[in-house]
Amino acid sequence: MSALELINVRKRYGAVETLKGIDLSLASGEFLVLLGPSGCGKSTLLNIIAGLAEATDGDVRIGDRSVTGVHPKDRDIAMVFQSYALYPNMSVARNIGFGLEMRNVPAAERTEAVQKAAKILQIENLLGRKPSELSGGQRQRVAIGRALVRDPQIFLFDEPLSNLDAKLRMEMRTELKRLHQMLGTTIVYVTHDQIEAMTLATRIAVMRDGQIEQLATPDEIYNRPATRYVAGFVGSPPMNMLDATVADGIAHIDGSLSGIPLPQALRENAASARDVIIGIRPESLTLASSEDAGLAIEAKVEVVELTGPELVVTSTIGSQRLTASLPPRSQIAVGASQRFNIDPSALHIFDKATGKRV
Amino acid sequence: MTSTWITTRAWLLMLPLLIVMVAIIGWPLVDTVRLSFTDAKLVGTEGSFVGLDNYVKILSGSNFQRTLITTFWFAVLSVSAEMVIGVLAALLLNQQFYGRSILRALMILPWALPTVVNATLWRLIYNPEYGALNAMLMQFGLIDAYRSWLGEPGTALASLIVADCWKNFPLVALIALAALQAVPRDITAASMVDGAGAWSRFRFVIMPYLAGPLMVALVLRTIEAFKVFDIIWVMTRGGPANSTRTLSILVYQEAFSFQRAGSGASLALIVTLLVTVLAVAYAALIRKSAGVS
Structure with a gap:
C-alpha cells in the first residue's frame, strides 16, 4: 500500500495550467523532495496534498483512501511552513499542542506528547516562551514539533529552511535527516535548494512548468539525469x-x-x-x-x-x-x-x- | 547648530499655532471653568460667584442621573452592536467572492454620509405615516398598525441606536478588515491543518490579530458615543419625555434653551471629565494590550 498516491493531478487558474497531470506514488517511510525553481508548481502540489488547495482534476490518495474534497484536518497530515506559521499569542507548549487541543485530546495526554516532542527536538527549556522570544532556528524546531506531536501518516514541509541563515540551515538539515532516520516517517518536502534535495531525499521529483521532469533517487538524478534541464538544475557549479x-x-x-x-x-x-x-x-x-x-x-x-x-x-x-x-x-x-x-x-x-x- | 537653538527654533515655529490654540481652546476652557462657579445667564447678567452650588445641584438632581443612565445605555448598546456587526462584516468582506471590491466600497457609504443626512434618512424610515419600516413590518404581518417609533419613549432610544449603528459600523468593519488582511495566510492554513474549526480559528488564531486594532475602534467609538449630539438632535431632540436625552443634549438645553450659562458650563465640565476618564482608561488598556503582544 502506498502512503501517498497522486493520480493525474491537475491545477488550473483560469487559462493558466500550473500542474499538468502529476502521477506519483510514495511508499511508507520515504522522503520525497519536490525540487524545482519558483513557479514550477511544487508548492501548489504540496497544498493540494494538504487540502489547502483543490485540484482541478485528478485524485489524491493518502493511505488507502481518496482525500479529494476532504478537509485538511481530516487528511491525517501535518505541515511545516516556510514562515513557521507559529501562533504569536500562544506559548511554545501550546503551539505544539494546539493540534491535539483541537482534537480534544485530554490535557494530561497532551502535555505528555508535547514533552516528548520537545525532548526529541531539544527545546524543553523553551516551552514557556512566546514565538517572538525565539530565534529563527528555535522557531523552526517548534514548527516541526507541532507536526511531530500529531504523529500523522505524512509530514509536509514547504521550504522549511529557506528563512534560516546558511550555517543554521545546514544544522537543521542534519537534524531533519536524523529525525527521519529515527522516526521513519513519510515526508514530502518542497525546496528549490538542490543541496537540501540531494542530502535529504530518498527520492527526488525534479519539477518544471507543472510537470515532473524526473523522479528518481538522488544518485540517479545526479549521475543519470533524464533531461538536459535536470542535469543543469542539479549540481554546483552546474554541468x-x-x-x-x-x-x-x-x-x-x-x-x-x-x-x-x-x-x-x-x-x-x-x-x-x-x-x-x-x-x-x-x-x-x-x-x-x-x-x-x-x-x-x-x-x-x-x-x-x-x-x-x-x-x-x-x-x-x-x-x-x-x-x-x-x-x-x-x-x-x-x-x-x-x-x-x-x-x-x-x-x-x-x-x-x-x-x-x- | 546648538541644541538650544534647535529647541528655540522649534518653539518659535510652533508659536503661531500655540497662540491660535490658546485663543480658541485655552481661553474658552478657562472661561468655562470660571463660568461654572457663577449663576451667569446666557444674556443679561454676568452672574455672581456661587461656589460649588452648580455642581451640587447637578450631581444631586434626578435629571442628570437619568440622562447619565440614558447616555450609558446608548453608548454601551450602540458600540457593542457596532463592534459585533463591524467584525462580522469584515470577516465577510475578507472572503474571496465576485463583486467584493464593489461591496467594500459600498460599505463605507453610511459612514461617509454626513450625520445630519443619515439622521434625516432614518427619520423618513421611521416615519409614523409613510415610513418604510412600518410598511415592511405590516407586510410581513409583524405589526397591526403603523407605529411612531421615534414618538414612543419605549422605542425611541432603540430606534436611535439602530440608526447610529448603521452609520458607524463601517468604521469598525474597515479597521477590522485592515487587521484581518494582516493575518498571515500561513497561520490560518496551519490552524486548518491543526484541526481548528471556523469558531476556534477565529477565537484562537484571528482574534489576537484583531484585538489591538479593535481596542482602538472601541475607544474612539465609546468616546464619540458618550458625546453624541447631532444624530439625536436631528431625530428626536432628546424626546419624547426626555427618553433619548443624552449628556450633550442636556448641556445644550441647560446653556442655550434655558439660557443658564453657569450651570451649563459646570455640566459641560462634568461631561468633559467623564470622557477624559474614559479616554485615559482606554489608553491604559491599549498600552497594556500592546505590551502583551
Missing part, C-alpha cells in the same frame, strides 16, 4: 553543456579543433542524433599534461576562483563556456590554453532538439 555534432562515433564540440571519441555504449545511442549537447560535470574534468593521451579537451582559461575546497576554473572553447572544479592547489595560468581530461564514464549526451538523454 557544462556543450553544443556538439556526432559523426562516426566522434563528438565534435563546436569551436573545438579536436573531436571526442565516444565510449562504445554512448556511440550506439548517439548514432541517430547528430546535433547533441555534451554534458560534463565540472568535477569530472581533471588537468591534463600535453603528453596525456585519451579523452581530453582544450580550452582557454579566463577566470580562476578559489572557493576553499576547490579551484573553479572558467574557460572557453570558441564561444562556449567550460567550467572545471579542480583540487585547490592546481597550477593554472589565466589566459593560457589548458587541456582537461574527461572521465568517459561521466559523459552525458542529450538530444539537442528534445533535451532528452541519449
Whole structure:
C-alpha cells in the first residue's frame, strides 16, 4: 500500500495550467523532495496534498483512501511552513499542542506528547516562551514539533529552511535527516535548494512548468539525469553543456579543433542524433599534461576562483563556456590554453532538439 | 547648530499655532471653568460667584442621573452592536467572492454620509405615516398598525441606536478588515491543518490579530458615543419625555434653551471629565494590550 498516491493531478487558474497531470506514488517511510525553481508548481502540489488547495482534476490518495474534497484536518497530515506559521499569542507548549487541543485530546495526554516532542527536538527549556522570544532556528524546531506531536501518516514541509541563515540551515538539515532516520516517517518536502534535495531525499521529483521532469533517487538524478534541464538544475557549479555534432562515433564540440571519441555504449545511442549537447560535470574534468593521451579537451582559461575546497576554473572553447572544479592547489595560468581530461564514464549526451538523454 | 537653538527654533515655529490654540481652546476652557462657579445667564447678567452650588445641584438632581443612565445605555448598546456587526462584516468582506471590491466600497457609504443626512434618512424610515419600516413590518404581518417609533419613549432610544449603528459600523468593519488582511495566510492554513474549526480559528488564531486594532475602534467609538449630539438632535431632540436625552443634549438645553450659562458650563465640565476618564482608561488598556503582544 502506498502512503501517498497522486493520480493525474491537475491545477488550473483560469487559462493558466500550473500542474499538468502529476502521477506519483510514495511508499511508507520515504522522503520525497519536490525540487524545482519558483513557479514550477511544487508548492501548489504540496497544498493540494494538504487540502489547502483543490485540484482541478485528478485524485489524491493518502493511505488507502481518496482525500479529494476532504478537509485538511481530516487528511491525517501535518505541515511545516516556510514562515513557521507559529501562533504569536500562544506559548511554545501550546503551539505544539494546539493540534491535539483541537482534537480534544485530554490535557494530561497532551502535555505528555508535547514533552516528548520537545525532548526529541531539544527545546524543553523553551516551552514557556512566546514565538517572538525565539530565534529563527528555535522557531523552526517548534514548527516541526507541532507536526511531530500529531504523529500523522505524512509530514509536509514547504521550504522549511529557506528563512534560516546558511550555517543554521545546514544544522537543521542534519537534524531533519536524523529525525527521519529515527522516526521513519513519510515526508514530502518542497525546496528549490538542490543541496537540501540531494542530502535529504530518498527520492527526488525534479519539477518544471507543472510537470515532473524526473523522479528518481538522488544518485540517479545526479549521475543519470533524464533531461538536459535536470542535469543543469542539479549540481554546483552546474554541468557544462556543450553544443556538439556526432559523426562516426566522434563528438565534435563546436569551436573545438579536436573531436571526442565516444565510449562504445554512448556511440550506439548517439548514432541517430547528430546535433547533441555534451554534458560534463565540472568535477569530472581533471588537468591534463600535453603528453596525456585519451579523452581530453582544450580550452582557454579566463577566470580562476578559489572557493576553499576547490579551484573553479572558467574557460572557453570558441564561444562556449567550460567550467572545471579542480583540487585547490592546481597550477593554472589565466589566459593560457589548458587541456582537461574527461572521465568517459561521466559523459552525458542529450538530444539537442528534445533535451532528452541519449 | 546648538541644541538650544534647535529647541528655540522649534518653539518659535510652533508659536503661531500655540497662540491660535490658546485663543480658541485655552481661553474658552478657562472661561468655562470660571463660568461654572457663577449663576451667569446666557444674556443679561454676568452672574455672581456661587461656589460649588452648580455642581451640587447637578450631581444631586434626578435629571442628570437619568440622562447619565440614558447616555450609558446608548453608548454601551450602540458600540457593542457596532463592534459585533463591524467584525462580522469584515470577516465577510475578507472572503474571496465576485463583486467584493464593489461591496467594500459600498460599505463605507453610511459612514461617509454626513450625520445630519443619515439622521434625516432614518427619520423618513421611521416615519409614523409613510415610513418604510412600518410598511415592511405590516407586510410581513409583524405589526397591526403603523407605529411612531421615534414618538414612543419605549422605542425611541432603540430606534436611535439602530440608526447610529448603521452609520458607524463601517468604521469598525474597515479597521477590522485592515487587521484581518494582516493575518498571515500561513497561520490560518496551519490552524486548518491543526484541526481548528471556523469558531476556534477565529477565537484562537484571528482574534489576537484583531484585538489591538479593535481596542482602538472601541475607544474612539465609546468616546464619540458618550458625546453624541447631532444624530439625536436631528431625530428626536432628546424626546419624547426626555427618553433619548443624552449628556450633550442636556448641556445644550441647560446653556442655550434655558439660557443658564453657569450651570451649563459646570455640566459641560462634568461631561468633559467623564470622557477624559474614559479616554485615559482606554489608553491604559491599549498600552497594556500592546505590551502583551
